[in-house]
Amino acid sequence: MNTPSQTQVRRAIAEAQTIVVKVGSSSLTKPSGHLDPERLNALVAAIARVRLMGGRVVLVSSGAIAAGFGSLGFDARPTDVADQQACAAVGQGLLMAQYENAFAHYGLRVGQILITVSDTIAPQQYRNVRRTLERLLDLGAVPIINENDSLASNEIRFGDNDRLSALIANIVVADALVLLTDVDALYTAPPSEPGSKRISYVPNVEDALANVQVGGTGSNVGTGGMVTKMEAARVAAVSGIPAVLTCASNAGPAMMGDPVGTAFAPINDRGSSRRLWIGFAAHPQGTLVADAGASNAVRGGAASLLAAGVLEVKGDFAAGDAVWIDNEAGEHLAKGLVGFDSEEIPQMLGRNTAQLKRFLGEEYAHPLVHRDNLVLV
Numbered sequence: 480m481n482t483p484s485q486t487q488v489r490r491a492i493a494e495a496q497t498i499v500v501k502v503g504s505s506s507l508t509k510p511s512g513h514l515d516p517e518r519l520n521a522l523v524a525a526i527a528r529v530r531l532m533g534g535r536v537v538l539v540s541s542g543a544i545a546a547g548f549g550s551l552g553f554d555a556r557p558t559d560v561a562d563q564q565a566c567a568a569v570g571q572g573l574l575m576a577q578y579e580n581a582f583a584h585y586g587l588r589v590g591q592i593l594i595t596v597s598d599t600i601a602p603q604q605y606r607n608v609r610r611t612l613e614r615l616l617d618l619g620a621v622p623i624i625n626e627n628d629s630l631a632s633n634e635i636r637f638g639d640n641d642r643l644s645a646l647i648a649n650i651v652v653a654d655a656l657v658l659l660t661d662v663d664a665l666y667t668a669p670p671s672e673p674g675s676k677r678i679s680y681v682p683n684v685e686d687a688l689a690n691v692q693v694g695g696t697g698s699n700v701g702t703g704g705m706v707t708k709m710e711a712a713r714v715a716a717v718s719g720i721p722a723v724l725t726c727a728s729n730a731g732p733a734m735m736g737d738p739v740g741t742a743f744a745p746i747n748d749r750g751s752s753r754r755l756w757i758g759f760a761a762h763p764q765g766t767l768v769a770d771a772g773a774s775n776a777v778r779g780g781a782a783s784l785l786a787a788g789v790l791e792v793k794g795d796f797a798a799g800d801a802v803w804i805d806n807e808a809g810e811h812l813a814k815g816l817v818g819f820d821s822e823e824i825p826q827m828l829g830r831n832t833a834q835l836k837r838f839l840g841e842e843y844a845h846p847l848v849h850r851d852n853l854v855l856v
């Protein structure tokens with residue numbers, strides 16, 4: 480696709496029907512570990528305005544741990560996982576109570592959704608998340624999402640809401656992603672570094688990643704810093720979703736497409752939500768090793784992976800799971816949703832469709848991975 484101008488990207492954001500807004504802990508809480516109701520209310524006012532003009536807004540809100548640690552007697556954000564889980568259990572309630580109240584001033588309802596990594600990996604849970612979000616939006620509510628921190632452990636967590644917000648933008652087929660933080664824009668280096676310059680437009684986030692010096696969090700409550708925000712902007716751009724990054728006090732102008740913060744252009748056309756999920760969220764459970772011919776066909780982008788072109792199957796998976804498609808050198812070519820269980824596949828390998836039908840029956844005369852379920856990597 481042609482690279483859009485900054486004006487075009489801002490206009491696309493202004494015209495967005497469905498917007499995912501992500502806000503970081505430091506924009507909602509005080510360093511003492513309590514909510515900052517004034518700033519939270521200001522954010523709600525900006526979102527409510529868009530909602531009341533007919534926009535569909537999903538809010539991905541951090542802040543559970545940062546809003547809870549003060550009440551539990553900690554001086555600073557704890558580092559122990561169990562402490563964090565306890566703080567999140569307390570803080571998430573406080574956060575939602577405040578949101579509930581603030582949105583009620585505008586006659587708007589909110590709906591809480593707490594997500595774990597597995598909800599975005601497993602196809603059925605993913606569909607559940609999507610259905611609930613869509614219904615909430617159809618009913619006029621503002622879904623408010625956070626990771627389910629009280630039950631997530633270090634091994635199985637997103638750990639940051641930046642990347643989660645980009646996945647949510649895919650799930651709800653958003654027209655724009657707005658990342659709100661404690662810095663007004665992306666800079667050429669962490670703003671604490673002398674000489675760092677504000678960037679107002681990123682036409683290609685993958686190029687920017689090579690040129691911009693991104694650092695970790697600048698506050699004592701944030702987690703991912705600019706690294707995870709750039710990753711979120713990259714997922715959005717690759718998914719065809721324009722994004723803007725700015726400080727929370729710029730939420731209103733950012734959603735209106737005003738020239739605040741940093742705008743990121745989409746670098747692809749929009750794909751289907753399912754393909755985007757395969758590309759970004761689905762975790763491969765095994766591997767199909769393609770021969771040279773099948774590798775070329777898959778790389779071409781328009782072919783299904785047939786059993787005739789597969790040399791080996793690795794791993795233990797069920798039909799519908801995601802798998803890697805590798806070439807003989809072990810390089811990943813694509814990710815796809817496989818049509819058969821791993822134990823069914825060895826008898827199918829090397830056989831063409833007619834042979835599959837004759838020897839194994841009609842139900843086996845299908846591609847191992849259909850092209851609609853396959854995404855190049």
Ligand SMILES: Nc1ncnc2c1ncn2[C@@H]1O[C@H](COP(=O)(O)OP(=O)(O)O)[C@@H](O)[C@H]1O
Nearest residue numbers: 503504660666668669694696697701702704705
């Ligand atoms: N190149 C950069 N441009 C802007 N900010 C950066 C950059 N590199 C690192 N940062 C830091 O990222 C911080 C925002 O990330 P974080 O603290 O995780 O916020 P949040 O809690 O909103 O998610 C900024 O305050 C800033 O200190």
Ligand SMILES: N[C@@H](CCC(=O)OP(=O)(O)O)C(=O)O
Nearest residue numbers: 504541542543544639640702
């Ligand atoms: N889920 C955690 C926040 C994780 C996170 O991404 O924090 P932040 O970097 O402040 O957006 C919480 O609610 O405390």
